[in-house]
Amino acid sequence: xxxxxxxxxxxxxxxxxxxxxxxxxxxxxxxxxxxxxxxxxxxxxxxxxxxxxxxxxxxxxxxxxxxxxxxxxxxxxxxxxxxxxxxxxxxxxxxxxxxxxxxxxxxxxxxxxxxxxxxxxxxxxxxxxxxxxxxxxxxxxxxxxxxxxxxxxxxxxxxxxxxxxxxxxxxxxxxxxxxxxxxxxxxxxxxxxxxxxxxxxxxxxxxxxxxxxxxxxxxxxxxxxxxxxxxxxxxxxxxxxxxxxxxxxxxxxxxxxxxxx
Amino acid sequence: xxxxxxxxxxxxxxxxxxxxxxxxxxxxxxxxxxxxxxxxxxxxxxxxxxxxxxxxxxxxxxxxxxxxxxxxxxxxxxxxxxxxxxxxxxxxxxxxxxxxxxxxxxxxxxxxxxxxxxxxxxxx
Numbered sequence: 001x002x003x004x005x006x007x008x009x010x011x012x013x014x015x016x017x018x019x020x021x022x023x024x025x026x027x028x029x030x031x032x033x034x035x036x037x038x039x040x041x042x043x044x045x046x047x048x049x050x051x052x053x054x055x056x057x058x059x060x061x062x063x064x065x066x067x068x069x070x071x072x073x074x075x076x077x078x079x080x081x082x083x084x085x086x087x088x089x090x091x092x093x094x095x096x097x098x099x100x101x102x103x104x105x106x107x108x109x110x111x112x113x114x115x116x117x118x119x120x121x122x123x124x125x126x127x128x129x130x131x132x133x134x135x136x137x138x139x140x141x142x143x144x145x146x147x148x149x150x151x152x153x154x155x156x157x158x159x160x161x162x163x164x165x166x167x168x169x170x171x172x173x174x175x176x177x178x179x180x181x182x183x184x185x186x187x188x189x190x191x192x193x194x195x196x197x198x199x200x201x202x203x204x205x206x207x208x209x210x211x212x213x214x215x216x217x218x219x220x221x222x223x224x225x226x227x228x229x230x231x232x233x234x235x236x237x238x239x240x241x242x243x244x245x246x247x248x249x250x251x252x253x254x255x256x257x258x259x260x261x
Numbered sequence: 262x263x264x265x266x267x268x269x270x271x272x273x274x275x276x277x278x279x280x281x282x283x284x285x286x287x288x289x290x291x292x293x294x295x296x297x298x299x300x301x302x303x304x305x306x307x308x309x310x311x312x313x314x315x316x317x318x319x320x321x322x323x324x325x326x327x328x329x330x331x332x333x334x335x336x337x338x339x340x341x342x343x344x345x346x347x348x349x350x351x352x353x354x355x356x357x358x359x360x361x362x363x364x365x366x367x368x369x370x371x372x373x374x375x376x377x378x379x380x381x382x383x384x385x
Contacts, residue, residue: 091311096334097284100360108361193282205282205309232283232311 034219043182045131054251055222058124060242063198076199089235094203101201110195114256116148118197120226128251145251154186164189169206171195184214205232220246283309289382349374
């Protein structure tokens, strides 16, 4: 009888623990192994207290539509310019401008004068990325060691993205974010056109909307996916994606001066 | 404060050489001399709506709105055919140069009621 009660008690404790884990997401069956979480179950995209580390070593060096197989130099230059039309679903003017930029060795690349990379380019510019999750003010800050060492803010308070027609466009746009399970989804609008969003020179207009998805699939791997929607530049929305690796230590100091880092 | 000022100057200087997206967006100005020696200033304000180039010639009380400008990226030829307030034709056909620069230009022949001139519109 005693044993029966003991088993019941153990079962109850186990069920309670499972229910609690399901509610908070802590160590649930679907939780990637070793991925740190906050007390409320949300994924930590950044370091835990006492740890040093950041994201770097992007697996891609240029922006290209998922599933398309074309070869690039590390600086984003196509190995074969005849592949230009495969990179993304360009409008005719955009393809012509992309080819122009490719063929003149990116002399007009804004990064040469220390203008920061556009959002997807930030995620593939070596130098380091960190996510500072401000849960009190419901904001996410992303800080970047590469390029001109900029940061951007993702508002997590449920606000709507701004109407791009009603705001002065900025280099990084205005981003609103939400969690879809363990994936941070950020939607940015309200861009200007004075930056390049890829090192290969992919064009865009003020009509650009970027939807970025960040998912820490393991302790050391961050999946990144971006959807590019700019009907003035591309015939349909398209996606690209790559991974970043967790690197121990602090983002190294570097400074952008006269376009040289 | 001095640092802030320096940062502002740096941003202003660097922004002036960055390239924009659609190459015809923005304000363009042509300063030219007609055959009779008179000086002509023409200002174009243009936008790209994803289908065609729209805008205004000489914005102001006598500005002429247009909707049918075209850009052929094969050679970067820009063409404009508009009717002025009296129904007279205004025609421009030019080619973009310095495509990658902020102060790129469109040079070509401008024809309206005052005659035909060589016009070079510089992006402002």
